[in-house]
Amino acid sequence: MADGNLNYKAATSIHEFTVKNVKDEDIKLEAYKGHVCIIVNVASHCGLAANNYKQLNELYEQYGESKGLRILAFPCNQFAGQEPGNSEEIVCFAKDHKVKFDLFAKIDVNGDNANPLWKFLKHKQGGTLGSFIKWNFTKFIVNKDGVPVERHGPNTDPIDLVKSLEKYW
Template sequence: MTEVPNPDYKTAETIYEFTCRNIKGEDVKLDIYKGHVCIIVNVASQCGLTANNYKQLNELYDKYAESKGLRILAFPCNQFAGEEPGNSEEIVCFMKDRNVKFDMFEKIDVNGENAHPLWKFLKHKHGGVLGSFIKWNFTKFIIDKNGIPVERHGPNVDPVDLEKHFEKYW
């Protein structure tokens, strides 16, 4: 498959300018999320934070997907202690076992030269306290209804703790 051209992350203004591949390998233009508050998160299936994060992301999705239009975009990443070693098929099975309903994308890099342009954009817009790089699995970005990254939360922040932040973006 040829790589879909994405904008320069330094000049992009919204996530809507990017295209990513879903877990089935299909191109998804992120403008399909226009008008939705989104959480973008890097995930892993074998991390100590996995069970709690998947459970709570599911809870948020169940609570707000229909009523408020919340969308969750999860990006598997194997850059942290090799905690996402699976291929797309294995990740799909993992998701199915956990009744995941939110949107899962192809495994990507979130750091380094080969980081996906979307993640370069997110880090450019919201650097971390110790630098813009992603420090671990389950770093969460809140995107407002206009496609603009408005908040970044580290792996230590439980997904349900983001709930109080959504009110200003609905």
């Protein structure tokens, strides 16, 4: 059941999904059971990248060990072509930004080819103007049971998620 063909509407948690990491290895998201997660679509060439990567790193450094926070970053090239690189280039960018959180393979977050995990996230936490993802760095907070509990837009700084995260630790 935990594969790319999973019916996202029938799923109850992210733990039912398997996704590819940036090294093209299958990762079962059940590995994140018991962890509060931030799932975010990222883009190296986006104007929001430097600030978001910096603050996501800070959140991870501050709460990764102490609270078990996990950050799952999914590169996406669907917004103004701002993630044109291949996995190797994405890894280099992440290394330059000293990324310590988990990086996954480049995916689509909207449309027919959207990754099933992202279809699930949008299904559970629709947006104000429709459930589609509107831009890079849309952030979903997922509780320890793997349920998406909040959605925050690209203009929400990661550091501003702390108050929300505290509800789920």
